[in-house]
Amino acid sequence: MFHWLEKNPFLFAVGVFIVIAFAGLIEIVPNFAEASRPVIGTKPYSTLELAGRQVYIKNSCNACHSQLIRPFKSETDRYGHYSLSGEYAYDRPFLWGSKRTGPDLHRVGNYRTTEWHENHMKDPKSIVPTTIMPGYPWMFTTNADIDTAYAEQLTVAQFFGVPYNKPVPMKDGSTTVVKMGKSIKEARELALEEAKKVAADMKDQDVKDAVARGEIPEIVALIAYLNSLK
């Protein structure tokens, strides 16, 4: 029946390609414009938050923590309002995860504080005695990569039109502007300014000293990011 095709490798390969490409075209393409539109109240990440997001990714936090609240009572009871597509409009990459070894973090900024994260990241057992999460103490002594975060902001602004330095609508009807530096120097200053606010709520003296010196440890950036998840 198909013997002729099996003697013609070129046509065979073309046939296979059409058959496998078909589903992708129909499922993926139509959704593109629709899904990437932000909901009101969703704003781009600041330089420090983005640096924190890179720390999150570097350590594969997404291997154990999801950022996707499904529309079930048990999940909205535990984590807050179920996730909306537009809330992810500035997430490149998405960080939904596929395994919840630890709890979901999509709205962790609503119910955890800077101080909680500080203690928990240094030694999770001090907060949750039977936890299986390891500590991440090196984040207190390694500095965050602010320059790369700035490069990422520039990239998404230039290639994908992410609205930095532009008014973004908020839920209460007001607008807010997420600032992005005009140069590396200004970007570092903006990040440091934000880092000082986070460090003010922290206890670790070495971290406070580092920030006072103008350095930004990874933990400060990470907490800024986690606090932004609402």
Place this chain on the structure above:
Amino acid sequence: MENRPLEYDYTVAKMFMLTTIILGIVGMAIGVFIAFELAFPGLNTVFGEGLAEYTNFSRLRPLHTDAVAFGFTVSGIFATWFYVGQRVLKVSMAESKFLMFIGKLQFWLYVIGVAAVVVSLFMGYTTSKEYAEFEWPIDIAIVVVWVLWGVSIFGLIGIRREKSLYISVWYYIATFLGVAMLYLFNNMEVPTMLATSPAGEGAIGDWMHSVSMYAGTNDALVQWWYGHNAVAFVFTVPIIAMIYYFLPKESGQAIYSYKLSLLSFWGLMFVYLWAGGHHLLFSTVPDWMQTMGSIFSVILILPSWGSAINMLLTMKGEWQQVAASPLIKFMVLASTFYMFSTLEGPIQAIKSVNAIAHFTDWIVGHVHDGTLGWVGFMIIAALYHMAPRVFKRELYSKSLMAAQFWIQTLGIVLYFTSMWIAGITQGMMWRAHDEFGNLAYSFIDTVDVLHPYYALRGTGGLLYLAGFFIFAYNIYKTWTSNKEVDAERLNASPMGA
């Protein structure tokens, strides 16, 4: 000249056999280690606080998945291609200096690529997308390796003597095309060094870093279209290519039904790609897509079982071989695990089941009965069949092979049963409410209860790894110390006691 039988050249096949075994050990050992880290978290710092950054669960997890998928499995795919391809096309690699050069080049670039992956993942360079964690320079290297493999496939086909392409070749071609398409589209990313600041500064920050071309829900959609179909085109399609060649060869039986193989092949090609949406049930992707993913996952049972049944019926009337040969055992159990896992998957893709199963260890269990039982066993069987023919020696030990089979089978059973219980337990506890309508358990309650199952799972993995060491030893002894065989055995591989 023309009257002599063809002398096939297995140089490249042997090279990839070596990486199959080495990367298999690396990937599985990391897997066992991180499995025990979940059971005994103290292991995260077992190499010292200073190294904890590189040895904790989260940093190692992508290394495990990538080492077994793109190290062990892809090496196995390449090794079998450079063996099977020549034989079913009736042409020797030695006949083309060009193809031999391309094959060796592919191998060395692959080795360099693997080294770059290992180093960069340890350092924390990752895009975070599962099974596509590599940053853009490595992506480019991977594309080059893949194109070289394409040159090998179509080059060998171009100079073939056997005009009709055997079923295995269909599946290898599909593997090549499928992975190429998926990998390219999922890894579309913009290196951040391309951006310039308003002040005119360029090449800012880390040159390895990149941003995904897709955002949020779209990114998830593309990623799971990729992630699911990477399972199709790395863990299913090429493994079927192997079993269609090695089972009839080793058993001396003809394939049960040509029509069934046609139906399964084209059915699998068409249906598989739709099913990716089942990874995103109850997420923010449109409902119709989720439903399509669910429905097509169930339909997927047909072509999957088509292949598996075709394999099992190939053994019709020859079942005594299953008892007699551990090599046949590996392949028959592989197709059985294939049936098992392709029934379990669609069940998990049903929305109401997925509501409980998603995000839990049941999914991890499902992946592993497929990979350990089907992929692992089939690649092991393929290498066992190839070894006497490429080394021209008798397989070192049949009894070691049988011991390996039973140890690994026990390991798999421990693995998936513990993960079933763990997954369903946790899924049910997450959703449990008490009589007042409040959540019955805090999150940590649902973690504490998993400890015994995590310990069992680690033990299952350890048994499988132990079996894999026996395999490596058996192949090594076959290669170095055993009796030479003059004439190649047509079917049942020669084995020492």
